[in-house]
Amino acid sequence: xxxxxxxPVRGTHDLMFDDIRRHRHxxxxxxxxxxxxxxxxxATPIFESTEVFARTLGDTTDIVTKEMYTFETKGGESxxxxxxxxxxxxxxxxxxGLTQQTPLKLFYNGPMFRHERPQKGRQRQFHxxxxxLLGVPGPQGDVEVIALADHILRELNLTGxxxxxxxxxxxxxxxxxxxxxxxxxxxGHREKLSAESRDRLEKNPLRVLDSKDAADKEIVISAPRFPxxxxxxxxxxxxxVQDGLSDLGVAFSLNASLVRGxxxxxxxxxxxxxxxxxxxxxxxxxxxxxxxIAQMGGPPTAGIGWAAGVERLAMLLxxxxxxxxxxxxxxxxxxEDAVAxxxxxxxxxxxxxxxxxxxGNMGKRMKxxxxxxxxxxxxxxxxxxxxxxxxxxxxxxGEQSTVAMADLESRLELYR
RNA sequence: GCGGGUAUAGCUCAGUUGGUUAGAGCAUCUGGUUGUGGUCCAGAGGGUCGUGGGUUCGAGUCCCAUUACUCGCCCCA
Numbered sequence: 225x226x227x228x229x230x231x232p233v234r235g236t237h238d239l240m241f242d243d244i245r246r247h248r249h250x251x252x253x254x255x256x257x258x259x260x261x262x263x264x265x266x267a268t269p270i271f272e273s274t275e276v277f278a279r280t281l282g283d284t285t286d287i288v289t290k291e292m293y294t295f296e297t298k299g300g301e302s303x304x305x306x307x308x309x310x311x312x313x314x315x316x317x318x319x320x321g322l323t324q325q326t327p328l329k330l331f332y333n334g335p336m337f338r339h340e341r342p343q344k345g346r347q348r349q350f351h352x353x354x355x356x357l358l359g360v361p362g363p364q365g366d367v368e369v370i371a372l373a374d375h376i377l378r379e380l381n382l383t384g385x386x387x388x389x390x391x392x393x394x395x396x397x398x399x400x401x402x403x404x405x406x407x408x409x410x411x412g413h414r415e416k417l418s419a420e421s422r423d424r425l426e427k428n429p430l431r432v433l434d435s436k437d438a439a440d441k442e443i444v445i446s447a448p449r450f451p452x453x454x455x456x457x458x459x460x461x462x463x464x465v466q467d468g469l470s471d472l473g474v475a476f477s478l479n480a481s482l483v484r485g486x487x488x489x490x491x492x493x494x495x496x497x498x499x500x501x502x503x504x505x506x507x508x509x510x511x512x513x514x515x516x517i518a519q520m521g522g523p524p525t526a527g528i529g530w531a532a533g534v535e536r537l538a539m540l541l542x543x544x545x546x547x548x549x550x551x552x553x554x555x556x557x558x559x560e561d562a563v564a565x566x567x568x569x570x571x572x573x574x575x576x577x578x579x580x581x582x583x584g585n586m587g588k589r590m591k592x593x594x595x596x597x598x599x600x601x602x603x604x605x606x607x608x609x610x611x612x613x614x615x616x617x618x619x620x621x622g623e624q625s626t627v628a629m630a631d632l633e634s635r636l637e638l639y640r
Numbered sequence: 641g642c643g644g645g646u647a648u649a650g651c652u653c654a655g656u657u658g659g660u661u662a663g664a665g666c667a668u669c670u671g672g673u674u675g676u677g678g679u680c681c682a683g684a685g686g687g688u689c690g691u692g693g694g695u696u697c698g699a700g701u702c703c704c705a706u707u708a709c710u711c712g713c714c715c716c717a
Contacts, residue, residue, distance in 0.1 A: 231708075286715050290641080308717080336717080341641080343711060352717060420714080436713080495717095506717060533717035558677050591679035598677095605675055619677070 235348025246538035263329040268312035274302040280311040283505040305337035318522035326359020345504030356529035365490045367468030391482035394458035402453035433481040488515035508532035550577040552593030556605035
């Protein structure tokens with residue numbers, strides 16, 4: 225541990241054994257469920273022009289102002305390691321000429337990078353799965369996207385551990401109206417607000433609703449409520465989303481202070497949260513972003529999507545299913561090595577999961593077979609080679625018998 | 641960026657008011673068992689006590705700094 229450069233960079237981790245199995249489990253469940261909903265996969269580059277993120281996320285967000293891994297290429301271009309997935313998908317939507325192929329359903333999965341202080345459930349390189357539905361302006365789009373999220377959490381057996389919170393940010397008019405009264409109210413209490421909230425009052429007043437500062441919370445309790453300022457169209461829209469979810473049996477609760485900071489968000493905002501991960505309770509979050517594509521320079525296109533943290537989901541998973549037990553092939557002496565190797569290959573070609581101890585006496589190899597959790601050992605010695613057979617030993621019971629080489633596949637059928 | 645906690649063997653951790661060869665369990669290796677593992681028994685290897693400085697006759701232990709990890713704030717997935 226003396227060479228600091230031999231440690232993984234702060235906030236990054238090597239994933240192996242059980243950890244990566246959990247990740248793969250999350251990812252493969254996601255891929256199979258997403259396919260049932262008609263989503264196809266997209267893999268956008270891990271870095272993009274800095275502009276792509278700066279423009280889409282908004283230059284008042286923490287992500288853009290202090291958490292991006294931004295660097296200059298040898299060609300002098302400013303590029304950024306992606307801090308989230310939606311911006312890249314939106315960029316691809318425009319630059320790949322997909323704007324005429326709506327409705328478009330895309331899902332993705334991959335590493336994201338944010339320069340934050342690491343803690344439980346928060347790393348500098350982390351992984352997200354996400355889904356985006358482009359070109360569906362109606363509430364049935366919201367319902368389907370949320371149902372997809374709920375479905376995946378269900379497949380992962382997490383329904384008891386997470387709850388869905390829902391809010392509406394309304395359309396642009398509603399938001400402008402609410403924003404105005406909120407600013408007026410908060411300005412009246414300006415002196416009592418925390419420093420950050422005073423700052424947000426200028427840049428992003430909705431975020432004050434989110435504050436965890438005790439004094440701020442006091443003020444927020446009596447603040448004008450967003451739902452009261454939704455116009456009729458926005459109310460109808462939100463009502464349809466709620467009815468749609470209820471019809472599908474997706475449970476949710478309303479949370480009027482659930483907000484998204486960015487201007488292009490509208491209508492539905494939602495989060496699946498858990499109590500089990502401490503401060504990082506948000507496991508999956510998303511919303512409708514009808515303004516985004518236009519803001520990036522594409523044709524006005526409705527959009528809604530979400531992203532989930534794979535690490536956070538993986539932490540919530542229970543025990544992983546046990547791995548299939550291999551078959552161990554054990555040559556008694558060096559004389560049998562070649563026969564053993566051929567047998568191993570033959571069984572692998574037939575679809576069996578086979579391992580072999582590479583060196584050592586028989587005792588050692590038996591020990592290794594045991595450690596691999598092998599179900600059976602195939603022992604090959606001089607006698608066996610002579611009669612073209614192997615000794616098949618069941619490692620749990622210790623029973624063993626002689627099996628002709630030719631009959632092996634059928635005798636091992638149970639262990640495939 | 642701010643605050644708290646922690647750092648001793650590959651892993652999990654003991655280590656007394658500062659006291660001389662720094663321990664345990666697990667893991668690893670060897671032997672008991674040269675064609676039979678998981679149990680058992682005997683033994684072995686493995687540590688610049690995170691790093692640097694200071695106090696002291698003497699520091700794993702006290703002080704300072706630093707780094708890493710971790711939890712919280714913030715932010716978010």
